Each structure stands twice: as C-alpha cells, then as structure tokens.
Amino acid sequence: MNIDCRSEIFNAVYFETKIILNKKIAPSVFEIKIYAPDFFSNLFCLKAGQFINFYVGDKAMLLPRPISICEINRESFEIRVVYRVAGLGTEIMSKLKNNDKLFVMGPLGNGFCYLKNKRVWIVGGGIGTPPLLQLAKEINNSCVTEIFLGFRGGTDNPPILTDDFKKICGNVFVATEDGSVGTKGYVSDVFADRKKPDHVYACGPMPMLSAVTEWAKSNGVSVSVSVEERMACGYGACVGCAVRIKDGNTFAYKKVCRDGPVFNGEHIFF
Amino acid sequence: MSVICGINWKTPVTTASGTFSRESAALVDVKRLGAVTLKGVSCEPWHGNPPPRIAETYGGMLNSVGLQNIGADEFIKNELPFWLRFGTPVIVNLAGHTVDEYVNAAKKFNDTPVEMFELNISCPNVDMGGMAFGTDAKTAGHVVSEVKKVSAKPLIVKLSPNVTDITEIARAAEASGADAISMINTILGMKIDITKRKPLLANTFGGLSGPAVKPVAVRMVYQVSGAVKIPVIGMGGIINAADAVEFFMAGASAVAIGTASFADPHAVIKIIDGIGEFLVKNNINDIEEIIGCSRIK
Ligand SMILES: Cc1cc2nc3c(=O)[nH]c(=O)nc-3n(C[C@H](O)[C@H](O)[C@H](O)COP(=O)(O)OP(=O)(O)OC[C@H]3O[C@@H](n4cnc5c(N)ncnc54)[C@H](O)[C@@H]3O)c2cc1C
Ligand SMILES: Cc1cc2nc3c(=O)[nH]c(=O)nc-3n(C[C@H](O)[C@H](O)[C@H](O)COP(=O)(O)O)c2cc1C
Ligand code: FES
Secondary structure (H helix, E strand, O other): OOOOOOOOOOEEEEEEEEEEEEEEEOOOOEEEEEOOHHHOOOOOOOOOOOOOOOOOOOOOOOOEEEEEEOOEEOOOOEEEEEEEEHHHHHHHOOOOOOEEEEEEEEEEEEEOOOOOOOOOEEEEEEOOOOOHHHHHHHHHHOOEEEEEEEEOOOOEEEOOHHHHHHHOOOEEEEEEEOOOOOOOEOOOHOOOOOOOOOOEEOOOOOHHHHHHHHHHHHHOEEEEEEOOOOOOOOOOOOOEEEEEEEEEOEEEOOOOOOOOOEHHHHHHHO | OOOOEEEEEOOOEEEEEOOOOOHHHHHOHHHOOOEEEEOOOOOOOOOOOOOOOOOOOOOEEEEOOOOOOHHHHHHHHHHHHHHOOOOOOOEEEEOOOOHHHHHHHHHHHHHOOOOEEEEEOOOOOOOOOHHHHHOOHHHHHHHHHHHHHHOOOEEEEOOOOOOHHHHHHHHHHHHHHOOEEEEEEEEEOOOOOOOOEEEEEOOEEEEEEOOHHHHHHHHHHHHHHOOHHHHEEEEEOHHHHHHHHHHHHOOOEEEEEEEEHHOOHHHHHHHHHHHHHHHHHHOOOOHHHOOOOOOOO
C-alpha cells in the first residue's frame, strides 16, 4: 500500500485574494472563505493536507501565517480554512471583513495520499481537525471510514466541525477530555477496542500524533500524520521548518513546508 | 549594467544567500536578477540545527538553521545544473568549520561554471568555524588568503556585523586578496518564550535579519566602503527600492535581498523595478553616480 504521494511539483501561486466570509464558529476559532481561482490551475495538485500562506502583516510583522486547507469547492473556486486566534497574526485575520483583500500563496506542501478500497481511520485533535474535513470528503466514498475527533472540551475548547464531519460520514466519534461532549477522555480511548483499520490518518497536537503513531506501530497499521513547525517562507527557501526524519540508521532534517506537512508517522522522531 | 569583479550583472541586485531556492525560481524570473546567490554549501553534508529554527521578531526574524546543506558533491550534481541554465551569474556561498574545509569547498567548485564565490565567514549559527573566522582580523585574513590561493573565481568575502570594528576585518580581507566584500550577515540575537520561560530557538541564539537590522547594515556599509577599495555588496533589511538606494548611497556597488522575499516572494523583482524607476525619475543615467554619494568628505 503506497501511503507516500510526495510530489516534486511546485505550483504554488502568490496573488491577492478576496475574503468572502470570516465568521466565528467557536470561542477564538474562526473560518475564512477566500475566492481563489488561481489555486485551481492543476486540480491534481490541490489536495487535503496542503496549506496556504496568509500574508497578514506589515513591516513590523513580516512572515506569512500558514493555515491548512479545510475545504475545497471546485465549483465556486472557494477555499475554506478554519483557524484559532493564537497571537497577533491570527488576531488580525479574525478582523478581516467581507471583500477585504489580502495576499495569499498556495497550494503549499504535500497533502494526504487518497487510499481506495481500504478501511481507514481519520483521527483529529483540536485545531488539527480542519484539514481532515476535506480528506474525509475525498476518501469517504472509496474507503470504509471511521472518524475520531478529540477536543479539550468545556466552554473554551468545545468540539469544532463535528457537524460538518457527520454530514459526510456516518461513523464519527467525538471525545472530550472533560466529558462535556461525547466520550470522556482521549480519542485513543475510543478507538483502542475497535476493529483495526488498514491505515490511519492523523492531525493534531504532537503528543496526540505520537500516541496515535505508537498505537499504529504496535498494531502493524500504517499511519500518515500532518505536523507543524515554525516557518519563515513556507515554500522551501529558508530551511527553517525542520522535522527530524529517520534516514537509514541515522536521521535527516526535512522541510515541513515542502517535504510535508504530511509524513509517514513511522519516519518521525517524536 | 554593473560590473562586479569583472562579472557583468544585468542589474546591481542579487539574492541573499540562504533565502532563495528552486521554488523561488518558480515565483521570480531569475533572468532578471544581476546574479543569483545560493545557499551556503560545505564540503560534506551538514545536518543543521534542531527545530525550532525560526522566531519572528518585531520588524525582523531570527533563524538558527545552521547551514543545513547536502554537501558540495551532491550540490554540483543535482542542484547546480538547475541554476546554470538561466544565464544569470551564479554565486556559490562557501561554508566550512576549518580552513581546510573552506579550501576544499572552493576547490570542488573551481571546475564548475559558477561565476563567483562568496566566502561565508560570518554565519552565527555554527559552533566551529563560520562566524569565528569573521570576528578576528588575523583569522579572517588567514582563511581568505588560503582560499584565494586555490580559488579560480572572483572571491567575495561575507562579513559578520557581530564585531567591534568591522573596517578592521574588511581591510584584512582586502589585504589577503578578497575581490569584494558582502555584508552584513545576520546579527546574533535571542527570543524568549515567556509562557515556557525558555529560549524560543532550540539553539538558544539565532541570527537577526529583516528591516530591524537595516540601520546597522547601512552604517557598516558606509564605514567599510570608506575603508577598502574593493566593491561592497550591501544587504540587511532591504524590503523596497528606497532601502536599496540607501545602500547605494552608503557606498554599496550592488545589493542583496533576503528576508524581504519571505514577506513578499516577488520582492526582489519589485525592488529591481523600483530602482529603475528611481533612476529615471531623478535623471540618473548610471547607478555609479549615486554609489557612495552620501559620504561626508
Ligand atoms: C502547515 C501548517 C498548517 C497549519 N494549519 C493551521 C490551521 O488549519 N488552523 C490553525 O488554527 N492553525 C494552523 N497552523 C498554526 C498557525 O500557523 C499558527 O497558529 C499561526 O501562525 C499563529 O500566528 P499568530 O501571529 O497568531 O501567533 P504568534 O504566536 O504571534 O506568531 C508568532 C510566530 O510564530 C509562528 N507560530 C506560532 N504558532 C505556530 C504554530 N503552531 N505552528 C507554526 N508556526 C507558529 C507564527 O507563524 C509567527 O511566525 C498551522 C501551522 C502549520 C505550520
Ligand atoms: C533563513 C536564512 C538563511 C540564511 N542562510 C545564509 C547562508 O547560508 N549563508 C550566508 O552567508 N548567509 C545566510 N543568511 C544571511 C543572509 O544572506 C543575509 O546576509 C541576512 O539575512 C541579511 O539580509 P536580509 O535582512 O535582507 O535578510 C541567511 C539568512 C536567513 C534569514
Ligand atoms: S518554511 Fe522556509 S523552508 Fe519551510
């Protein structure tokens, strides 16, 4: 089973786009829709798991903010992203209004490999769930899919996007650490006693990715994970976004923005 | 057109080492550049430093990449051919831990068609070598003369701003055979993550670049271009044409664009266009007319 569909092709474009929607969907979490026909020049290279650079800054704040693609609308050429306000950059984003213009670059990075005729799990944690929505849309019809979504819970960190996932797939399981919604505990508590899949896709905080990968390894299941690292350029020029990857008996630093953000979980040093 | 160490540059603008990659070449027309300066290369492959390697700061950024590179042999085989096809002069940035490593790196590129070498004795992110060579006039002079002995290409020496008197290092480089000076490399800096109460960069320190460093860079270019006869390639925080013009007026014969490309991948082309517009608007026929024009005699 080939779970690595890394492509050498670089077809990202940098252009000014228009905000069509910017809406709060949970405490500190917003969704933005942009009109981005320029991203659709090569449909095979526009995939779940890829991300977009948002150039929100000015001279005092130079670097773009990388945000994952959450949904791709091939009819209206719209892209949806979902982001959490984490600092100044995302705060500025949250104040953008309809028809405001801003520069973006994308699609960036290598997305998830779409499997066919397999049993797969999609495992998301917190603000790592958005990129998995488009993935679920792409593979739900060709794979037997079960989706596990974990959140901290409570009024500050309630589940997000669960209704969107449920519209696509009948097997969506939600867990919250405080038990406010769904099962109390971690997603791994939910999937532990279910029938093993052929493959696991995961995106979320590092400790979760590490736990999911550990589980997959000890159960002989392959796993792809999407990881984050601090970036400068976001397109491969600065070599800033390093992740430690197994390379024979030793290791090599790979670029999250260009070689990832999706990697074979077994290759990552957590 | 500008002539730098006998090499024709279409325009006095190049890329700053470590900020321009193949992907950049998909976003920018390389044929429009005066020269293309590539990321630091050493004899053997280097892993680089652990992440996080990037921290954004007010008006700039810190990096502690640590010259991760694939090594000269693989670079010559797999990377260089990509850059040679544009017809734009190629500058290879040479890195090393020891004098021998610098010398061997230069030797490896002697037989390639690259136009110029840039000797990086100013990287603040490697333990041994790098900046250690560029912060002492004697050691700087020694490594420059050893590389110059074997070098078949014009040799640019890239200086570190992390020194007390940069003119002293520049003079030592010139006396040891440097054909040009490029400056500045990044300024050693640090950022603390106040929630974790720890340095944000895994390497603790990193190099500061971007608009925040520009006044320091302009001052140093002014000082050095007054102290040596060889051309100075100025860089450090240039994000628009006006910034570039400042460097020319300080005494730079050419400029390099680095961090600006991360904030706007088209920056280098916009700056080239903007310099052209500035010259036309001010009836300047030749950029030479403004190089060093700010000097108080
Ligand atoms: C490939 C990728 C995809 C991402 N997708 C999403 C997404 O879909 N939704 C979402 O809410 N967030 C996502 N993030 C995280 C998001 O980029 C950061 O939360 C955001 O950059 C914070 O910017 P800020 O100015 O608000 O915060 P500040 O803390 O003020 O930012 C300071 C600097 O640190 C960087 N930074 C801070 N946190 C992170 C982080 N977690 N990862 C990488 N860089 C960071 C910023 O980019 C900036 O350069 C993604 C990150 C990466 C690398
Ligand atoms: C991410 C990054 C990587 C760099 N790598 C190198 C390098 O390999 N060799 C080198 O001589 N300078 C390197 N530099 C320094 C730049 O070439 C330049 O001297 C410095 O960033 C100042 O210019 P700027 O403010 O326009 O970026 C690097 C800078 C950055 C930001
Ligand atoms: S962020 Fe610059 S190389 Fe990945």
